[in-house]
Amino acid sequence: MIESGFPFLSVITISPIVAAIIMLLMPKERGTEVKVLALGTMILGLVLSAYVYFGYLGNLPPADALWADKLAFVEEYNWIPSIGFGYIAGVDGMSATLVFLTALVGLGGTLISWGITDRTREFYAFFMLLVAGVHGVFIAVDGLMLFFFYELAVLPMYVMIVIWGWKSRREYAAMKLTLYLLIGSFVSIIAFLVLYFQMDTLGVTRTFDLRVWSELQFPFETQVIWFMPMFMGFIVLAGMFPFHNWSPDGHVAAPTAVSMIHAGVLMKLGAYAAMRMGVQMLPEGTVYWMPFVIILTTINVVYGALIAMRQNDMKYMIGYSSVSHMGLVAMGFATMTLNGFVGAGIQMVSHGIMTALFFTIVGIIYDRAHSRDMTVLSGMMKPLPWAMVAFSISSLVSMGMPGFSGFIAEFPIFMGIWEGNALNFGPTPNTFLGLNPAAFYDIVALLSVLGIVLTAAYLLRAITSVFFGEYNPKEWEDMRPILPIDKVVIVLFIVCMVAIGMFPNVIAPIVESGVQPVAARVNEAMANTQNMQTVSDSAGQAVSGLIRFLSGS
């Protein structure tokens, strides 16, 4: 456990808020100064979060430690002691990774919006608030604080989409997004408060401190009732079927930097909070519901990919692709195995960088060609070779090509599903609809692998029609080359994706350390609630043996 006198996490989170306030106080004409201030804040955040990340990576706590002991960089202040509310910041392996990701994407977003001219000051101020909200959720170790930052992250989205978004759809998309997300978070907060008020029946003083929560065992019935509101309320933000509909619209209507933050980190916010507040705090509810949730996530993966195939608008395609890939994250949780959780964690990072890069490229193309329609665009390789290379690399990541981060992320998820296939809850499983993982997780695995094939199909189609083919210089007379600043962003993201793919050791151990307590709690709950039986599942064992053989272990 790393103690430090310097409040790293608070500085990372609060500095964007301070920057936003300073920006709003600056005179309107000082556009450049505002941008420089934003850039400075983001670089500061990146440096500090890199320190936090590598500090944690170099000093991993023992694997079987309790979650409360795995937290590092903890800062704790009493706020309203009579209701058990305090300002408690801290990171475990998972959140340290996500804080780093947020800082990275935040920096990318700041750079990519350098050319914005309409109300620069307000744009960057809201952008800073958005980043602060996201950081705040990841560092929160107090439930109320988590909700507070969650709202802080959601509300600026509305303003940013409505004011700087794509003119023809922005009001509709922004309202839809806000309604989905706010209703989701209200459902969660009700569940959270109900559990909070039940704490004294467990003989614990009421508190919002999640370290206390992470050791609580609510009665099984309570967990079963309140798990779904808690989990679903948050996972709406991760685009879970059937509540995914807001997400492509939101992506499309948002300006490039907001799309990046939105798909890059905001959707992870939903998944992270669902894991932290749902899975970790209510493990028995998790075991009861997850076999059902995995069906939803399968629909997510396959259906999302199928809709993406039908799109002609590049942004919609990426938007549905996000839905499909975030389905894999939730599927990782739903496997209820350590491998699944690790895969989900890495997938959050991998997808975050990859989608941010996708939206960067689409933004670059749209700025220059004034169109995102794949039937109109053609031969973009000629004027924009960088865009082509970056898009292709993102596509490879998206398809899960070995050597890139996507593989490191998706492979453990599929492995987790196969391991889940060995979870036999007996003839009368104590789960929703009596679903038994042993009975159908192999089918889920096969179907979700299909999602990868579909991903390859729609991305290759996009590359073919947009970047290859005839380039007509007359049609795009005002085509400009890519700015150096855009190249910086592209290189930054590609380096990260390749680094993770080539050297999984920079991320796998830290994520694993972060999700271990969660997986351990779920395992314990499984043993408590289910009549576990070990049956030989020959098909499953054969496939997982094959996978082990292929992966060389």
Added chain:
Amino acid sequence: MLTSYLAIVPEIMLIVLAAIVLVYGRHPEGDRKRAVGLFTSWGILVVLLVTIGMSFAGVPGNVPEDLWGGMFRNDGVTLVFRVMFLSAALITSLITVDVKRLQHGEYFALVLLATVGFNLMAAASDIIMIYMALETASISFYILAGFATDHRRSPEAGMKYFVYGAFASGVMLYGLSFLYGLSGGETNIYALGDALSGHIQANSPILMLAAVFVIGGFAFKVSAVPFHFWSPDVYEGAPISTTAILSTASKAAGFSIFLRLFLAGAMGAPSRDNWWVLIVVMSILSMLLGNFAAIYQTNFKRMLAYSGVAQAGYILIGLAAFSDEGASSAIFYLFMYVFTNIAAFGVLILVSNVTGSDELSDLNGLSRRSPYLALVMLFALLSLSGIPPAAGFFGKFFIFRAAIDAGYWWLALIGVLNAFVALYYYFNVIKYIYLFRSDEEDKPIPVSRASAVALGLCMVGILYLGILPQGLFNWTQSVASAFLP
């Protein structure tokens, strides 16, 4: 004897101040027009400081004192409410300084007299005193509501308020007279409960009838359903400054009596077959009707009127919880509501000074016309809808917690669901302010220093109570026990 006089020093000072304002502010001309309001504000500030200073000097002390023949009870509750009412009067009169139509000595004198009435309501411990104090405040307000005689709607509002208000007071007086008779000639509310319990069952029909009448009268004061019908019309017609104080201090004063009378046990202990059910039903209906009706309003004052009905419903939850915690959270809620609602009305006063009306569409492009006003309004709306870091969040949180601790989790759940409904129309206003454009957005709205200070005070109050609620909540909790006999 001295303690008796010391206990009413703030009220004496207010009456003296009112007399001075009345004489000094007669037919003001030129520069003196603004001076009336400023003088009143300084005066109220002095009274407020004296009140707080005296509390440090031990008046009122920790033990409740029954003074003036049991009419007047000087305790912590009196003090909290006094501070609340004086703050409300101070902020309102500061904002009113620049309202041309209201720059008359009479207006400010009446505000002061109404404040005296409120203070006495919070201190009254005798049903006769309750009625006297209530009428002092009400009669002042009948005139305040009809003050803008050059507007057609204002005298109408005054008349409406008078007719309904007089009727409601009459009904309540009738109910109180039942209590007097049933208890065998007892008027002190702390003695009433004991006297009644010797004579009559807690759920006897005649006591129920008395309870219905009394509750009806108070529900009218706090505009709870089904006695809310006057509030949209009166709020809309009355000058906005009047509405601001009518919707906050007047409501809080109503609740102060409500709390005292019922928590003192004047009508017996709560149970499922007596007046307690009425309060619960009123609370639920107020929340539902208030919130759903507010959605359809296009006039900002009417919207706030219905929102006020809903807020009364939330506070009634605190009363229905019938505990120390419930009472203290109700007081906390009222305190933050004073700052919040006056902030919203204060912004509206300045806007309608320029636009001449108070429709929601007048707020179009406010963020461009005056960023400061837009910011104040934003915080007021966040607080009304109960979103941190504004005070409203903890206001609601404490109320719902009290209800859950008392075992009424279903009541809290209804409250929470209603709070979500309310988000819709509050956020709608934010849309008007920040997103909608208007043709006049290049014309800034002037904000005088007095108004800026008043709105600044509101904003500090909202943020302070939202970020560090512990201090005030501890205070209200420590005084809430004074309600009990």
